[in-house]
Amino acid sequence: MHKTPLLDQLESGPWPSFVTDLKRVAARKPQTADLLGVLERSYKDKITHWKHGGIVGVLGYGSGIIGRYTDLPDEFPGVEHFHTIRVNHPSGWVYSTKALRELMDIWDEHGSSVLNMHGSTGDIIFLGTRTEELEPCFAKLTSKGWDLGGSGSAFRSPSCCIGPARCEWAMYDTMEACYELTQEFQFDLHRPSYPYKYKLKLSGCPNDCVAAVARADCSVIGVWKDDIRIDQSAVQAYAGGELKPRGGATKWDKLDIQKDVVELCPTQCMSWDGKTLKINNRECNHCMHCINLMPQALRPGTERGAAFLLGSHAPILEGAQMSWVIVPFMEMEKPFDNLKELMSNIAEWWSEHGKNRERVGELILRLGMRSLLEAIGVEPAPQQVRIPRANPFFFWHQSDFDAEAKGRRYDTRQGFIR
Amino acid sequence: MALPKEELVEYIYKMVEAAQGKKQLKAKDIEKAVLKEHPDQNKNDIKFAIKELIDGGRCVYTYFGGSFIEIPRVEGAAKH
Known part of the structure; x- marks a missing residue:
């Protein structure tokens, strides 16, 4: 095991540390021990010791494998090749425990046992294996019904x-x-x-x-x-505190319909007279702010x-x-x-x-x-039409800034409110 | 005149081979080059001719900041 004084500091905080996890894996996987070593070295040198890309892949595919090598192969032979495999995820990232165990077994056998659920494209990211392990790993994955995801100049996994x-x-x-x-x-x-x-x-x-x-x-x-569906009695219940905003997911007990809903509507398409909530649906831009606050009173159209x-x-x-x-x-x-x-x-x-x-x-x-x-x-x-979304011919004067600082508000329709 | 499938595969292979070490070709570069010489060639035929070359291992996809189609070789980074 390499000495990793800089990485060790990352274990001292209050949160779970990836360094602790990697050390646990390194006890049984030499390449993960070298992964810690090369990372410590990068922290010390302040440059990356990885290069990526190249020609590695599985036969027939141009996507799904991202070649990765270290430029210090003699010092860290375990990560001489440390390729990434992207496995296409299921819709909505819903797995059975059996499917997850199968995936983990395959990666334990053919890779570093380090993985990332899920990468920014959404795929399951297997981090670190050698070129000769790619085809056997791919064969095992496909035999269980999995496939590789997209990478490079390709359609990425939706x-x-x-x-x-x-x-x-x-x-x-x-x-x-x-x-x-x-x-x-x-x-x-x-x-x-x-x-x-x-x-x-x-x-x-x-x-x-x-x-x-x-x-x-x-x-x-x-x-x-079509129009947002309104239950006026439920709106009253929110106003009276009988129903909690956001289904109880906020610290507030009661909504101020005027301030919390109407005045925060980005298109100012709502009005509230204390009894009835009205929405000018033609002007609604579907931001969902009002619906999120009062899910029992407002619902999207049909x-x-x-x-x-x-x-x-x-x-x-x-x-x-x-x-x-x-x-x-x-x-x-x-x-x-x-x-x-x-x-x-x-x-x-x-x-x-x-x-x-x-x-x-x-x-x-x-x-x-x-x-x-x-x-x-x-x-x-x-x-x-993306821009302009507001009047571009608006010229500010110092008095405007001063008034804003004192609390004056500007409404795109009504002009200055106070 | 459009090339028959086997000839199209060989035509593309020669194009990739000739470009080796000089220019990295993307799938679209190949398609455009084929259509320039053979304007009536079906685009899908070109797509599947490339697939045949890749599936047969005669060409590979590479990634160097973008994805390209090249002749297989051992890259320097994979020294062992």
Whole structure:
């Protein structure tokens, strides 16, 4: 075992430490002992001793294996090869204990026993194995019904929230859609053929628990088209403290409907006269704030589907960007042919015009939304206007700053409130 | 004129072989090059010709900041 004085400090805090876990594994896996050694060395040298990429993989696939080597193989022979295997996760990350045991047994036999549930793409990430272990590990995984996930310039393993399996807000069957899309894009998932990575995440409602709007090139977010359903007597119960906000998940006993709900509505589309809550649904942007606060009084409408957004990514030069509405509302019924066709058309346009390592969102910025819409045959819609969302011709004076500091508020419709 | 399947596979293999050490080709680069010479070639045929080369082990996918199609070789990093 290597001496790791710097890593040892990470065991001293109040939280569970990955160093403690790695030491436990290192007692039976020499490569994990070397993993601790190389990490300690990186902390000391203040540079990484890993390099990644290359040509390792399993026959027939261009995805799912990420080659990783240390540049100090003589000093740390156990991590000379330390490849990552991405295993495609099940929809909603739901496992049986039997399936988990099978996975762990395979990884104990063929790898370092170190893994990560789940990586940012959603996959099960097996961390660290040698080149000669890749094919046997892959064979064992496939014999148990598992498959590799996406990596490189490929369609990445789609992921989704747990949707209607456990959540009342799911506007469509996210798990079914995730499964269908995974099957539909098998070729592109295993055989990288795009300019760069292409990620898909599916959220059942605008709460967006999988953060699709920020983490996926294609974000499919459940929405409703008609009016929010209101139970006025339940609203009164929230106002009177008989019902607890957020189902009791806050420290507050009672809601101030005016301040906590109406005034925090981002589009100011609600009004409350002390008896009746009114919503101008035309102006609602489906943020779900009011529904989350009063789930027994407000419910999404019944005409349900999803909004399709495109383009979030986090490039180093331009900084993180959120997805952009392409289709404000689409039906989401099995077999999701409309979604499959839309995604294929987008991929076709992007593959045709995209440069190497150019994400689809970057291509939209380079060629323009018009070029995309013409290519994929989608009509322009007001919801596609991302900026400006507020009046850009607003000139601030010092007196405005002073008034703001004293508590004056500005409403986009009413102007200055006080 | 579109190439028959076997000829297409060999055409692509030669293209990848000729590019070895000079330019790393992506699947789309190959598709565009084939269509330039044979505009009526079906895109799906090109896709499956590449698959045949990969499945047969004559070509491999590599990753160097992006995914490419290359002739197999032993990389320097895997020294043993």
